[in-house]
Amino acid sequence: MTFKIVSDSASDVAFLPQTPFASVPLMITVGANTFVDDAQLDVPGMMAALKEHRGRSITACPSPDAWMQSFEDAEEVFCFTITSTLSGSCNSAMVAQRDYTALHPERRVMVVDSLSTGPEIALLIEKTAELHQAGHSFEEIQEELESYQQRTHLLFSLQSLRNLANNGRVSPAIAALAGLLGIRVIGCASAKGDLEMLARCRGEKRALDAIYSGMMERGYAGGRVRIAHCGNEPFAQALADAIHARFPDADMKLYPTMGLCSFYAEQGGLLVGFEG
Numbered sequence: 724m725t726f727k728i729v730s731d732s733a734s735d736v737a738f739l740p741q742t743p744f745a746s747v748p749l750m751i752t753v754g755a756n757t758f759v760d761d762a763q764l765d766v767p768g769m770m771a772a773l774k775e776h777r778g779r780s781i782t783a784c785p786s787p788d789a790w791m792q793s794f795e796d797a798e799e800v801f802c803f804t805i806t807s808t809l810s811g812s813c814n815s816a817m818v819a820q821r822d823y824t825a826l827h828p829e830r831r832v833m834v835v836d837s838l839s840t841g842p843e844i845a846l847l848i849e850k851t852a853e854l855h856q857a858g859h860s861f862e863e864i865q866e867e868l869e870s871y872q873q874r875t876h877l878l879f880s881l882q883s884l885r886n887l888a889n890n891g892r893v894s895p896a897i898a899a900l901a902g903l904l905g906i907r908v909i910g911c912a913s914a915k916g917d918l919e920m921l922a923r924c925r926g927e928k929r930a931l932d933a934i935y936s937g938m939m940e941r942g943y944a945g946g947r948v949r950i951a952h953c954g955n956e957p958f959a960q961a962l963a964d965a966i967h968a969r970f971p972d973a974d975m976k977l978y979p980t981m982g983l984c985s986f987y988a989e990q991g992g993l994l995v996g997f998e999g
């Protein structure tokens with residue numbers, strides 16, 4: 724059985740060692756420029772263009788056709804998308820799944836609506852690759868993933884909600900609360916897959932404390948942590964240090980966000996996916 728994992732670029736995963744993998748890019752349009760969110764994208768360059776640009780900027784999810792091409796000829800596909808509550812990506816993937824399995828009835832595609840983004844999707848992808856490497860069947864992986872998804876979480880700290888608000892991805896009430904300079908919004912991916920605000924705070928130390936306690940409240944006990952940051956490695960490192968101080972063996976990775984998460988998390992933003 725040929726096996727493949729595919730994900731939209733909201734996962735910030737560009738490559739996977741050992742398991743066949745493809746990332747399907749979302750697009751970011753800033754004025755007359757459209758940026759393709761793939762491994763070649765110059766993210767700092769895109770962020771600079773955004774800063775310069777005065778008008779509104781938009782994003783677009785992959786088409787069913789782009790998803791379909793990513794399946795290639797795989798007989799078993801696990802397909803991960805950003806939350807369906809905030810993007811049409813999952814819907815496109817389901818159209819591709821329907822068409823692909825209509826053409827090849829013996830092939831199987833599982834579309835996983837992450838109800839989240841970035842590092843929480845990365846955890847789901849890693850788990851799938853491991854289960855596959857360990858020899859589990861499609862059904863077994865499916866079952867395991869469903870229960871694993873119950874214990875993974877996403878928390879974040881955002882310094883600006885401008886792009887989320889301009890694109891209608893966050894309620895005007897939340898956007899209004901977030902507008903002040905120097906205020907960070909701490910939030911989580913809610914059970915229904917949208918942005919839930921947990922706290923507002925001033926300064927990095929308070930933001931770090933709020934994220935750390937949010938992790939503890941959600942049952943973090945030394946499991947995996949994936950931290951994606953937009954141009955803010957010191958903040959990501961400070962959080963990693965705080966976690967390591969209490970859980971020295973925690974399996975942790977830090978990395979920069981790719982295009983889509985950078986666009987919405989904005990400069991200084993941080994996303995944390997972890998096991999509860």
Ligand code: X90
Pocket residue numbers: 749782783784805806809810811812838839840879892911912913916917918919983984987988
């Ligand atoms: O154009 C599209 O279809 C993509 C729209 C994506 C909108 C949301 C992106 C969020 C990225 C920002 C903060 C985390 C919010 C998470 C809530 C689940 C990251």
